[in-house]
Amino acid sequence: MSEEPVLKVEGLQTSFPLGGKDVPIVDGVSFALHPGRCLALVGESGCGKSMTALSLMRLIPQPGSITGGDIFLEGEGLRSLSVPQMRSLRGKKMGMIFQEPMTSLNPVTRVGEQVIEAIRIHEKVSKRAARARVIEIFRQVGIPDAESRVEAFPHQLSGGLKQRVMIAMALVLKPRVLIADEPTTALDVTIQAQIIELMRELMTETKTAILLITHDLGVVNQIADDIAVMYAGRVIETGSRRRVLKFPQHPYTQGLLGALPGRAERGQRLHEIAGIVPAPVHWPGGCRFRPRCDRAMEVCAESVPTLLPVGLEGSSEANDLELQGEGNHCCACYAVEEPS
Ligand SMILES: Nc1ncnc2c1ncn2[C@@H]1O[C@H](COP(=O)(O)OP(=O)(O)O)[C@@H](O)[C@H]1O
Numbered sequence: 001m002s003e004e005p006v007l008k009v010e011g012l013q014t015s016f017p018l019g020g021k022d023v024p025i026v027d028g029v030s031f032a033l034h035p036g037r038c039l040a041l042v043g044e045s046g047c048g049k050s051m052t053a054l055s056l057m058r059l060i061p062q063p064g065s066i067t068g069g070d071i072f073l074e075g076e077g078l079r080s081l082s083v084p085q086m087r088s089l090r091g092k093k094m095g096m097i098f099q100e101p102m103t104s105l106n107p108v109t110r111v112g113e114q115v116i117e118a119i120r121i122h123e124k125v126s127k128r129a130a131r132a133r134v135i136e137i138f139r140q141v142g143i144p145d146a147e148s149r150v151e152a153f154p155h156q157l158s159g160g161l162k163q164r165v166m167i168a169m170a171l172v173l174k175p176r177v178l179i180a181d182e183p184t185t186a187l188d189v190t191i192q193a194q195i196i197e198l199m200r201e202l203m204t205e206t207k208t209a210i211l212l213i214t215h216d217l218g219v220v221n222q223i224a225d226d227i228a229v230m231y232a233g234r235v236i237e238t239g240s241r242r243r244v245l246k247f248p249q250h251p252y253t254q255g256l257l258g259a260l261p262g263r264a265e266r267g268q269r270l271h272e273i274a275g276i277v278p279a280p281v282h283w284p285g286g287c288r289f290r291p292r293c294d295r296a297m298e299v300c301a302e303s304v305p306t307l308l309p310v311g312l313e314g315s316s317e318a319n320d321l322e323l324q325g326e327g328n329h330c331c332a333c334y335a336v337e338e339p340s
């Protein structure tokens, strides 16, 4: 990981006015995306993954706003950019595949035309050349009859096809950073595999950095280099995919992975943990996982554990030769040992 990160998120806080006060739904999140690498952001529903993604694009729904930290794209702080400056970054520098994309297509313009326009905003290419690229990318994302589908209006396409058009639109611009929020959840496995393959190609060919939000450990295994685990607005564990899946440290991560060694590596959906993620207004002080945690101690209620490198001395993780050179494994938990 010698290359500089293309995107750096530092202490990001995104809040909504709820019950008379500003509630941070994303609360001090930090991570970095590197060229040609994929970071998987995982965690149960309601943990703030989509809100983190929307914050990066500065597309937070009203009345929410970024209330702390910043996002640096190739060194440039995004928080201070004007709306038009931010708009000019979207698409080519930072593309996003949304979890709920159905509203993002213009209902009165043919879908092919919309993708052609997106290409021509960012690149000087003829309409003809752009059209050929659109047909090709439509084929690649598994849209049958791509040549005639480019002429369709959004209402003439099924939900799954519209989702594929949105994926095509994000991928065809070959962005520096791609944010994909559960991009393949609604698609069948064959199409899903095709799309994962296209994302991998982007990573190798154009060194695109990917932030991938997913519940699917199979997908994580196929594409992610690194993992960040989110709970109740905070990142509580980070590390290389292999470290986190093989030696999950945080009780929450262990719960998500079903705590059985090897299970995560075979690739399945994340495990269900007893209890639910509370609504943000009810997030407790200290460690927010404490009420659901069977290793909770007094200190967990008193202060927020910080994300620190895991103490590996003498552990099986330290002795695992396959993991040499895989970078830091960090965890925010008082029950997990810190390096001495
Ligand atoms: N527009 C909104 N206004 C207020 N709260 C919201 C809004 N959108 C999402 N939330 C709340 O923010 C929390 C995080 O949501 P989200 O980022 O969608 O989680 P995830 O993607 O991890 O499932 C949830 O508790 C959700 O109810």
Ligand SMILES: [Mg+2]
Pocket: 049, 050, 051, 099, 181
């Ligand atoms: Mg979401």
